[in-house]
Amino acid sequence: MSITLIGKHEKDKRACRDAYVQAMAELMEKDQTVVHVDTDLKSCINTKKLDKYGRCINAGIAEANAMGVAAGLTAAGKKTWIHSFGCFASRRAFDQAFMSAAYAKLGVKVLGSDPGVCAAYNGGTHMPFEDCALYLSVPDAIVIDPADYAMVYDLTKKLTAVEERLSYMRLIRKGVVQVYADGSEFEIGKGVTLKESDHDAAAVIASGIMVDEALKAYEKLLEDGITVRVIDMFTWKPADEELIVKAAKETGAVVTAENHNCTCGLGSVVARVLSEQYPVPVEMTGVHDQFGQVGAQDFLQEAYKLTAEEIIRNVKKVIERK
Amino acid sequence: MLTKDRKIRQAGVIFMQKAEKIQDLREFAAEIRVETLKTIGSLGFGHVGGSMSIADAMAVLYGGIMRIDPKNPRWEGRDWCVLSKGHAGPCAYATLALKGFYDLELTRTLNRPNTNFPSHTDRTKTPDVDLTTGSLGQGISSAAGAALGHKLSGRDNRVFVFIGDGEADEGQVWEAAQFAAHYKLDNLICLVDDNKNQLDGPVDEIMSHGKGLGAKFDAFGWRVIELADGNDVEAVYDALQEACIVKGQPTAIILNTVKGKGAVFAEGTGAHSSQPSAEQWEEAIAAAEAELAAIRAAKRGAGE
Numbered sequence: 228m229s230i231t232l233i234g235k236h237e238k239d240k241r242a243c244r245d246a247y248v249q250a251m252a253e254l255m256e257k258d259q260t261v262v263h264v265d266t267d268l269k270s271c272i273n274t275k276k277l278d279k280y281g282r283c284i285n286a287g288i289a290e291a292n293a294m295g296v297a298a299g300l301t302a303a304g305k306k307t308w309i310h311s312f313g314c315f316a317s318r319r320a321f322d323q324a325f326m327s328a329a330y331a332k333l334g335v336k337v338l339g340s341d342p343g344v345c346a347a348y349n350g351g352t353h354m355p356f357e358d359c360a361l362y363l364s365v366p367d368a369i370v371i372d373p374a375d376y377a378m379v380y381d382l383t384k385k386l387t388a389v390e391e392r393l394s395y396m397r398l399i400r401k402g403v404v405q406v407y408a409d410g411s412e413f414e415i416g417k418g419v420t421l422k423e424s425d426h427d428a429a430a431v432i433a434s435g436i437m438v439d440e441a442l443k444a445y446e447k448l449l450e451d452g453i454t455v456r457v458i459d460m461f462t463w464k465p466a467d468e469e470l471i472v473k474a475a476k477e478t479g480a481v482v483t484a485e486n487h488n489c490t491c492g493l494g495s496v497v498a499r500v501l502s503e504q505y506p507v508p509v510e511m512t513g514v515h516d517q518f519g520q521v522g523a524q525d526f527l528q529e530a531y532k533l534t535a536e537e538i539i540r541n542v543k544k545v546i547e548r549k
Numbered sequence: 550m551l552t553k554d555r556k557i558r559q560a561g562v563i564f565m566q567k568a569e570k571i572q573d574l575r576e577f578a579a580e581i582r583v584e585t586l587k588t589i590g591s592l593g594f595g596h597v598g599g600s601m602s603i604a605d606a607m608a609v610l611y612g613g614i615m616r617i618d619p620k621n622p623r624w625e626g627r628d629w630c631v632l633s634k635g636h637a638g639p640c641a642y643a644t645l646a647l648k649g650f651y652d653l654e655l656t657r658t659l660n661r662p663n664t665n666f667p668s669h670t671d672r673t674k675t676p677d678v679d680l681t682t683g684s685l686g687q688g689i690s691s692a693a694g695a696a697l698g699h700k701l702s703g704r705d706n707r708v709f710v711f712i713g714d715g716e717a718d719e720g721q722v723w724e725a726a727q728f729a730a731h732y733k734l735d736n737l738i739c740l741v742d743d744n745k746n747q748l749d750g751p752v753d754e755i756m757s758h759g760k761g762l763g764a765k766f767d768a769f770g771w772r773v774i775e776l777a778d779g780n781d782v783e784a785v786y787d788a789l790q791e792a793c794i795v796k797g798q799p800t801a802i803i804l805n806t807v808k809g810k811g812a813v814f815a816e817g818t819g820a821h822s823s824q825p826s827a828e829q830w831e832e833a834i835a836a837a838e839a840e841l842a843a844i845r846a847a848k849r850g851a852g853e
């Protein structure tokens with residue numbers, strides 16, 4: 228792992244989906260076995276740019292079939308990615324992902340775009356707060372909620388190389404805040420500590436769009452004289468248990484932050500690890516067992532309290548509970 | 550017994566009545582187009598293509614076929630209309646508002662905070678939206694369930710369900726087709742919006758339908774009516790009249806339509822969703838209003 232933190236809260240001008248497409252173009256150029264299967268959503272993530280390699284297959288609006296096809300392609304020796312919106316890449320093809328792919332030890336790589344509130348104007352029917360939950364329940368699967376362009380680029384390549392284990396990666400389609408400098412490298416199963424001191428009053432463990440919110444919360448809390456640790460736990464499964472326990476031991480309190488239902492997401496992963504190994508108070512920032520709804524992403528982040536302010540509230544609350 | 554003379558005169562009256570009805574439905578379709586554009590245009594972007602292609606069929610259903618009571622949206626005896634291609638929500642919202650289910654102004658809250666008019670039709674939010682859709686392929690199954698439910702209750706409610714030709718990629722559509730034929734759901738009528746385009750491009754390029762959607766429904770045991778022009782109000786009216794008297798099997802009406810029909814920036818492009826400029830919106834709404842005015846003028850002319 229070698230990362231360079233930018234963390235200036237500035238939106239990347241590039242769309243995050245292009246990181247996936249760029250990585251895949253480089254992979255397809257060199258490796259004839261790399262394949263992308265899409266489900267009438269190439270236009271949404273620009274995978275039409277991969278058409279020229281002849282291995283970017285449109286399976287139409289038929290996700291369950293596409294997942295089965297991806298399993299078969301994998302069995303036939305192809306390193307196969309399959310894309311749909313996160314809601315459909317999980318819910319609509321789950322039995323196929325579970326049995327035809329994961330149980331059969333076929334390392335299909337599933338890409339779910341528009342995670343959580345990023346589904347914005349497509350509304351509640353399209354807003355996955357449960358996509359990772361489904362994939363967390365698959366034995367030995369890899370579940371990734373990446374924060375930005377550099378991470379998507381790097382992990383697309385790393386996941387492509389994984390054999391036998393099913394992977395699920397979320398993908399934000401549009402521009403996101405740039406957290407890491409290009410060229411940063413990540414390791415599956417290893418979280419990234421972004422802020423750390425020897426007097427942290429709590430640890431904030433976040434992923435995806437919530438990493439930048441956590442960094443904003445860090446700065447505001449500093450002004451109040453509270454120092455917190457900030458960890459990017461993009462790798463929900465396998466989670467970096469060692470890092471989670473270390474943070475609990477050294478800070479004595481943990482706040483989680485996710486763009487997902489926290490009753491079956493990052494919050495519950497962290498709570499399980501801690502209750503088994505080193506119980507400390509935990510407060511969860513995320514969607515609390517609610518359905519999605521329609522609106523602009525800003526509005527939705529406020530509505531579901533996926534904000535730096537909420538993280539700050541939770542930090543203060545969790546410190547009280549120490 | 551009618552004399553021959555009277556019979557001819559009566560046929561003439563029926564003919565005139567039908568001609569007037571068709572004129573009214575054309576006018577209603579044009580109104581729906583104007584309001585659909587205004588609804589989506591109020592936000593500036595959305596699923597124009599698939600909303601506009603079904604405006605004529607929606608006008609026929611709500612203007613001439615369906616039993617509804619706008620004062621009582623959950624009236625037990627009502628016919629149901631389900632947009633399995635849920636992204637055409639704005640067309641339903643315009644249609645229902647024009648029928649008086651709620652104030653037209655409300656549709657302008659489309660996709661805004663706490664709206665009851667989201668991109669995809671939602672039974673928990675909008676009056677007279679009977680089923681929730683958005684994940685393609687699911688609405689036709691729920692529609693089949695509702696049709697069976699009405700039968701089990703001994704009621705004669707009919708269920709009309711729109712599916713897209715892209716949506717017909719979903720295996721679930723054919724599971725529903727199989728179910729509906731097996732249970733002889735003659736109160737289920739599926740309107741297939743065969744506008745030749747899905748999201749990534751033309752259906753023939755993305756995922757083709759073999760011998761065609763009509764042949765597929767036929768193979769599943771449905772009665773099939775194919776319309777060369779699914780935007781022709783009169784043809785749709787006749788087909789729906791016919792479908793409503795079919796016994797013992799469900800009916801599919803294949804509507805050969807034009808995606809984006811009547812939205813000048815979208816028609817002919819196959820575009821799935823559109824985000825034109827403010828000027829283009831104005832131009833498109835003005836063109837749709839001009840079309841409506843022309844239909845009204847022709848109607849007045851015919852009436853004189």
Ligand SMILES: Cc1ncc(C[n+]2csc(CCOP(=O)(O)OP(=O)(O)O)c2C)c(N)n1
Nearest residue numbers: 267599683684685713714715716746747748
């Ligand atoms: C299960 C599912 N997969 C993907 C989508 C995303 N999607 C929305 S509309 C659409 C294309 C639909 O094409 P078609 O059914 O032909 O609709 P129309 O052309 O009439 O708008 C797609 C892929 C979805 N809503 N549901």
